[in-house]
Structures are given as C-alpha cells and as structure tokens.
Amino acid sequence: MIDLTGLKYDDRGLIPVIAQSADTGEVLMMAWANQDALRQTLETGRMTYWSRSRQSFWVKGETSGHTQDIVDLRIDCDQDAVLAIVRQKGAACHTNRRNCFYTSILGDQPEELFGPEA
C-alpha cells in the first residue's frame, strides 16, 4: 500500500474527502478522513470516513447499505484534499437524496433542486 504519511492532514489529523460518482460524475458528498480511515479504505475497497461528531470510523453505508465502492482515490497538487471516485449504492445523502448538494444558493432564497429518492 502507498505511504499515506506524506499527505497533509490538518491539526485534527484530518483531510477532506470529496466523493464523486464514477457512473454519473456528480459530486455526492464531502466528509473527512484521517490516515487510518484512508488505510482502511484502501485495504477494504470501501469508502471509510472519520466521523467528527462520533469520533469514530464511519464505514459509509454500514447501517444504510448505501455503500461507496472505490474506483479510484486521488490526491490534489497540494496533497491536502482527496477525491474518491466511487460506485455509490443507493442514495449518498442521509436525507435519501442522491447527493448532498441539493440546495442552490444562487438566488435570494435557498432553492431545493431535487427531493429524496422514491
């Protein structure tokens, strides 16, 4: 496995992770990982975040079944952000929407672009 110590984690030991659908190209969500979560992701092939609220590993979809299987894991030029290309099973968002970015703030009021999955 690749050496993950060279990435730039913040003062909490975390690095932002952007999940993008390998199928549709849509940006699904943004969450955080620490070095161990990235290691676990690479070992299992399943996206594992670090939950800041629960202070524990968060294997995406472990409860909901809405897992993210890793197609590629990329770092940016500054090595301080991760892009996870994933195969998303079901809805990515805990609101049961296909992705978390369903609210536009371009106008005077927030606009909901799409609702929960049927």
Next chain:
Amino acid sequence: MIDLTGLKYDDRGLIPVIAQSADTGEVLMMAWANQDALRQTLETGRMTYWSRSRQSFWVKGETSGHTQDIVDLRIDCDQDAVLAIVRQKGAACHTNRRNCFYTSILGDQPEELFGPEA
C-alpha cells in the same frame, strides 16, 4: 442576495469549496472561502476564495487569467460545504493541469494520471 450567515464556517471562519466543471463534470479543485468571499462570488459571478497562506481574498484567475465563472453555487445537507459549478477558463491547477486531482494513490506508488496542458 441570500443570507450567508446560516452556513457552518469552521473556527477560522472558513467553509470548504469544491469547484466542478459545468462543461466536463470533472472536479477541478478544492479550496476555502469565508462569508465575505462567498458574498463577493455571488456579487461578481466569479469564484473568489480565501487564501489561507496569504490571508487575503483570492479571485481565481486574477493573475493567470484562468477564471471560474459561476454557473451555480450549492450547499450540502449539513450546510458546511459548498459546491461551485463553474465555467473554467484554461487550466484550473497552478501546475497548468486541467484539474488538481491528477495523482492516483490506489496503487503502491503515486501515479500521475495526466500532465500539464500544452
């Protein structure tokens, strides 16, 4: 303009911004904005970040000409991340690559997926 005070900024007053190409769907970069940078983005229609290293506004492309014109600005379900759908002029990355996520870490060694633009 929309009320930007309700978004969740971190203890530095910053919120992560993911820029995605409106044309190709590719994730171009991740950077940070504060409330004033988001306001300036909405007022000008041009993506404006907050530079953590320079501690100043960073109008993307102001020097390079590689601007990002806003097509949509979206927030996620937790209101702690922003997705900017943009029309990117030229290369998004300061390395002159079309996006910043050009390094795969899926294998044993980092693999460069594409090089700088011609």
